Amino acid sequence: MSSVVTDDLAEIKEEIAAEEAADPTRKKLGWLFWVCASFIVLVALLATFASLLPLPNPDLGNYSSVQNGGPSWSHWLGTDDLYRDILSRLIYGARISLVVGFGGALIGLVLGGIPAMYSAYRRGRVDTVLNTTSYVFLAFPAIVAVIAIVSFWGHALWKITLIIGLFAAPLIYRIVRASTLSYASRDFVLAAKALGASDTRILAREILPNIMPTIVSFGLIAVATIIVLEGSLAFLGLSVEPPTPSWGNMLNEGASLLTGAKGQTNPWLVIFPATAMFLLLFCLNVVADKLRAYFDVTEIKL
Amino acid sequence: MSGRRLLEVEDLNVSFATSRGSLQAVQGVSLTLDQGKTLGIVGESGSGKTVLSRAIMGLLPRASTTQTGSVRYDGTEILNAPNDQLRKLWSTHIAMIFQDPMTSLNPVQRIGNQITEPLRIHLKLSKDEAKETALSLLMQVGIPSPVERYDAYPFQLSGGMRQRVMIAIALACAPRLLMADEPTTGLDVTVQAQILDLLGKLQHDRDMAMVLVTHDLGVVATRTDEIIVMYAGNVVERAPTNVLFKSMAMPYTEALLQSMPRIADPSHTRLKAIEGRPPDLLHPPAGCPFAPRCPYVQSRCWEEKPPLVEAAPGHSYACWYPLTAAERPGPASSSEPSDSSSDGSSSSDGSDGTDGSAPSGRTGQSEPTETVQA
Numbered sequence: 001m002s003s004v005v006t007d008d009l010a011e012i013k014e015e016i017a018a019e020e021a022a023d024p025t026r027k028k029l030g031w032l033f034w035v036c037a038s039f040i041v042l043v044a045l046l047a048t049f050a051s052l053l054p055l056p057n058p059d060l061g062n063y064s065s066v067q068n069g070g071p072s073w074s075h076w077l078g079t080d081d082l083y084r085d086i087l088s089r090l091i092y093g094a095r096i097s098l099v100v101g102f103g104g105a106l107i108g109l110v111l112g113g114i115p116a117m118y119s120a121y122r123r124g125r126v127d128t129v130l131n132t133t134s135y136v137f138l139a140f141p142a143i144v145a146v147i148a149i150v151s152f153w154g155h156a157l158w159k160i161t162l163i164i165g166l167f168a169a170p171l172i173y174r175i176v177r178a179s180t181l182s183y184a185s186r187d188f189v190l191a192a193k194a195l196g197a198s199d200t201r202i203l204a205r206e207i208l209p210n211i212m213p214t215i216v217s218f219g220l221i222a223v224a225t226i227i228v229l230e231g232s233l234a235f236l237g238l239s240v241e242p243p244t245p246s247w248g249n250m251l252n253e254g255a256s257l258l259t260g261a262k263g264q265t266n267p268w269l270v271i272f273p274a275t276a277m278f279l280l281l282f283c284l285n286v287v288a289d290k291l292r293a294y295f296d297v298t299e300i301k302l
Numbered sequence: 303m304s305g306r307r308l309l310e311v312e313d314l315n316v317s318f319a320t321s322r323g324s325l326q327a328v329q330g331v332s333l334t335l336d337q338g339k340t341l342g343i344v345g346e347s348g349s350g351k352t353v354l355s356r357a358i359m360g361l362l363p364r365a366s367t368t369q370t371g372s373v374r375y376d377g378t379e380i381l382n383a384p385n386d387q388l389r390k391l392w393s394t395h396i397a398m399i400f401q402d403p404m405t406s407l408n409p410v411q412r413i414g415n416q417i418t419e420p421l422r423i424h425l426k427l428s429k430d431e432a433k434e435t436a437l438s439l440l441m442q443v444g445i446p447s448p449v450e451r452y453d454a455y456p457f458q459l460s461g462g463m464r465q466r467v468m469i470a471i472a473l474a475c476a477p478r479l480l481m482a483d484e485p486t487t488g489l490d491v492t493v494q495a496q497i498l499d500l501l502g503k504l505q506h507d508r509d510m511a512m513v514l515v516t517h518d519l520g521v522v523a524t525r526t527d528e529i530i531v532m533y534a535g536n537v538v539e540r541a542p543t544n545v546l547f548k549s550m551a552m553p554y555t556e557a558l559l560q561s562m563p564r565i566a567d568p569s570h571t572r573l574k575a576i577e578g579r580p581p582d583l584l585h586p587p588a589g590c591p592f593a594p595r596c597p598y599v600q601s602r603c604w605e606e607k608p609p610l611v612e613a614a615p616g617h618s619y620a621c622w623y624p625l626t627a628a629e630r631p632g633p634a635s636s637s638e639p640s641d642s643s644s645d646g647s648s649s650s651d652g653s654d655g656t657d658g659s660a661p662s663g664r665t666g667q668s669e670p671t672e673t674v675q676a
Contacts, residue, residue, distance in 0.1 A: 123365070124365060186405060187401070187402055188406050188407055190400070191400050191406045192408070193392075194359060194361055194393070194398045195392060195393040195472075196388075196390070196393040197419070197423065198389065205411070206408050209410040210408070210409065210410050
């Protein structure tokens with residue numbers, strides 16, 4: 001008897017799966033999402049395992065090779081004016097961008113997101129104070145403030161990450177607070193409360209899963225924005241100290257050779273880091289947007 | 303009194319602080335409910351039914367409301383009790399079914415999770431035990447193929463199904479008191495009857511007390527033991543169900559009943575709506591709140607607010623000039639099986655006989671005053 005029932009169940013499940021597979025309106029992330037997501041993962045893997053790869057030292061040039069050389073078999077992306085391999089510098093430089101980008105966004109999410117959920121759910125005086133504070137922070141031009149702090153506190157990677165994270169927090173606070181507010185007074189939250197769920201449980205189990213799509217997609221855009229911010233800092237010479245490569249300071253160094261001030265021009269020094277940064281930002285934005293659309297309930301299939 | 307007294311509300315007042323002043327949403331409401339009994343709270347939109355039920359639950363926001371009076375659950379005062387104390391009652395002692403099944407389930411959590419969660423928190427069941435209980439609950443509320451539905455998301459279920467799931471969640475921890483706040487408003491009529499019958503059956507099986515909040519007198523007619531009619535935050539009539547339908551005294555109750563379509567009426571009969579609007583609760587009128595809309599209004603109604611008085615054992619109303627037997631709507635009594643006895647043979651009608659015996663007394667003020675004293 002029971003085996004018949006389970007057989008039926010299995011059959012029904014297969015049918016449902018077949019229907020879903022055949023349904024052309026079913027939401028898909030699309031090939032572009034997968035290409036972009038793969039690129040981000042590839043960059044992350046390369047950066048993580050850079051020291052295991054057969055790459056020349058990014059900080060020390062090999063003086064027997066060509067100075068300011070274009071792409072060649074021995075140096076795929078060429079060399080800079082200190083004979084250093086650009087591909088190697090690019091891959092090591094990705095570490096800085098990724099650490100500052102994801103680290104800063106994570107710090108921002110923790111410092112901004114968690115208080116935002118509590119203050120939006122509980123309201124009251126704490127909410128008023130935090131809300132006003134976030135406006136005060138947002139009224140400050142972040143890049144100027146970051147430049148000011150970095151220039152007297154120091155350029156260590158963790159300091160830059162922390163400061164940028166601090167300034168990302170109020171923005172993330174606003175986004176998370178707004179989306180929490182739109183769920184906090186929903187019936188199912190009240191229903192959960194009436195079932196005896198604690199505030200923390202309501203926030204974690206009822207509200208967080210609902211605002212997760214917003215957090216993920218906005219978080220990825222925050223990563224992209226922070227990478228640009230780090231790039232700007234590096235371009236101004238305020239990020240990690242040379243010779244440690246970062247895409248921003250590679251651009252900075254390359255820019256001085258672009259005009260041929262030293263009698264030489266090497267556009268590759270600018271083209272490669274700029275392309276790398278562009279591709280990474282593009283991919284982050286595409287992934288964020290596709291994820292948002294994928295999880296967006298209002299675009300539900302009918 | 304068959305069961306224990308579970309719920310006792312005394313002189314409950316709820317007011318909201320608004321930017322335009324204090325809004326009296328519930329005024330001096332008293333009620334009692336015994337184990338296994340059903341109380342109906344009836345009134346139109348904005349009459350304070352939902353606020354009353356949420357105040358009893360302790361679910362109103364504390365910051366913006368003032369709640370005075372007393373709400374006792376099983377002898378314990380729970381009005382304005384801290385959330386920690388209420389959390390021990392919620393779900394295991396008092397549970398609530400919300401108005402709209404479309405919005406009362408978390409859209410991103412599977413049905414199974416939502417049912418097992420209270421079981422695991424309150425009853426400390428293991429994952430497997432909770433799942434087993436949840437499946438049996440889904441079965442009890444009449445959900446076909448519960449195993450499949452257990453892993454479904456709310457959007458994959460119809461409205462009626464979702465309300466069944468809501469009921470299953472509310473009943474998960476076997477509460478002794480169930481607050482059903484318009485449990486069928488969001489559903490179509492055929493499903494309404496199913497859900498109400500299901501609630502009645504489960505209530506009977508579990509010997510549970512239930513508060514059924516609705517705007518539909520037809521819903522409460524056959525499913526409650528006692529009915530409270532609310533208007534503008536006040537209780538205007540309170541009586542055992544059979545007494546209320548036989549000898550309603552308050553013109554508002556009559557108006558509510560008449561505003562329902564009747565299947566026996568010839569087609570194209572115009573529905574009798576209640577003219578006007580409920581009063582502005584920020585500036586409550588001096589007299590009877592129903593006076594502006596009452597077909598029987600007299601000068602006294604505008605000046606003095608009628609108190610809620612017990613005219614017969616169990617039957618109270620707030621009206622200076624209660625309806626007489628002759629004025630009561632005919633179809634209402636004919637819909638009751640015992641309409642022949644409504645001429646005055648039953649004990650409850652005996653008291654109303656004082657009004658009925660002096661129909662001319664409606665214009666004078668001495669007769670109703672006597673009723674008040676009685």
